Every structure is written in C-alpha cells, then in structure tokens.
Amino acid sequence: MALDPSRAWQRDHPWARIYQAVTGGERVGALLWRLGTGAGVSELHRHARRELEALPPGSRVLDVPCGGGIALQDVPHGRDLRYVAADISPAMLHRTAREAAARGVDGVVVREADMQNLSDPDGAYDLVLTFTSLHCLPDPERAVHELARVLAPGGRLCGSIFSTDAGLRFLPVHTGGRAIGVLGPGATRSQVRRWLADAGFVDAELEVAGGITYFHATRS
Numbered sequence: 001m002a003l004d005p006s007r008a009w010q011r012d013h014p015w016a017r018i019y020q021a022v023t024g025g026e027r028v029g030a031l032l033w034r035l036g037t038g039a040g041v042s043e044l045h046r047h048a049r050r051e052l053e054a055l056p057p058g059s060r061v062l063d064v065p066c067g068g069g070i071a072l073q074d075v076p077h078g079r080d081l082r083y084v085a086a087d088i089s090p091a092m093l094h095r096t097a098r099e100a101a102a103r104g105v106d107g108v109v110v111r112e113a114d115m116q117n118l119s120d121p122d123g124a125y126d127l128v129l130t131f132t133s134l135h136c137l138p139d140p141e142r143a144v145h146e147l148a149r150v151l152a153p154g155g156r157l158c159g160s161i162f163s164t165d166a167g168l169r170f171l172p173v174h175t176g177g178r179a180i181g182v183l184g185p186g187a188t189r190s191q192v193r194r195w196l197a198d199a200g201f202v203d204a205e206l207e208v209a210g211g212i213t214y215f216h217a218t219r220s
C-alpha cells in the first residue's frame, strides 16, 4: 500500500525535524538547502516578499503549509494583515507560533488543516502562500483546487514545488523522499501549469530555481 506522506508529516516524521533545522538554521541551513535544491533559500523569500509587500492593509493571507513559519520572515514590519498559518502537523504549528513570537509578527492565527480539504468558506483569502508544498501531498491536484476555492476573485496564489522534471541530479531526492514516505507523486511543470488553469487561475508565471519551481497566479 502506498504511504500517505501527509500522515507522515502530521506525525512529525524525523525528516520534518531535519527539514526544520535546514530552513530554520542560518549559514549551515542555507548551505544544506542549496545542496538539496540546487538554489538559494533566498529565492523563496524573494517570491514571498513580492506578494506580501503588494498587499493592502487588512488583507487576508493563508500560509499553507506554513511548516516552521519560514514565510513569516517576509511579512513587512508592522503591516496590518490577517495571517492564518496552517499545517497538518501540530509540531510544525508549534514551531510557527514560536517563530511568530520571536519575530514579533502580531495577529498570526495558527491552525491545523489538510490543504486538500480546507474548512474555510469560498473566497476567504486575498493571498495564499504554499511554499515547498505540492510534492509533499498524496493528491496535489486536489490541493490546487482547494487553494483556488478559498481565494477571492482577483486573489493571488504563490508557492513552489520540487518538480519531478527538475533533472537527473534531483532524482535521488525524489526517490529518497518517496522511500522514507515524506514525498508524494509530485508533478511536472506542465502538470502544475495545467492544474492552475483547470482550477481557475490566470496569468500563471512559473520560474525555475534549481530543482524548485516557483509559481504565481491570479484567481479569475
């Protein structure tokens, strides 16, 4: 029977702790991220800042999966946002809450959620962030539809995936991740593009950084 990677993350698989050390660490973490993904973690922050800085005050943000709260580093200081940080893993949410407190980001609500089946009403958010995410799910296409559903018309989606067509160099990452049960089937870049269109997104932009593909799109 195929392993459900989301359940492994939910139970705080040992890899989740290593991942947190990589993304939460400073120089060594950044180096390990570069070795694993073939690009700098600064790429993630650049994409997150592009969307967060463009938001008017009072905007509603869903960061799912928030992991250890990496995108909180990119919330403009003092910006009035309604920021929901959601993840399937209680341990990750605990890390995010700690990160929000340490960085003095006010008003962050942390919440357990399965991004393939969100409890939010339609159109609840102006921006959804979903970094380093779709490759960790059993059903990433369904998640893309859920993210579209909870975005208001004109709302923005920004995220990333370790795509399966990133090249041979990244094959060990995919195979190893599948073997230890923390990665799902993933997707190629053209699948991601198609899923975004099918879910009702327009103006999709995909940008490749090593093994990771970042995407931005607008909810029609």
Ligand SMILES: C[S@@+](CC[C@H](N)C(=O)[O-])C[C@H]1O[C@@H](n2cnc3c(N)ncnc32)[C@H](O)[C@@H]1O
Binding pocket: 005, 006, 007, 009, 010, 019, 023, 064, 065, 066, 067, 068, 069, 070, 086, 087, 088, 089, 092, 113, 114, 115, 116, 130, 131, 132, 133, 136, 137
């Ligand atoms: C590789 S981490 C990425 C976290 C963060 N966005 C980042 O870029 O560092 C993957 C995250 O997905 C979460 N996750 C896995 N399956 C999920 C699901 N079905 N719904 C919500 N979160 C999920 C895990 O708990 C983990 O925090």
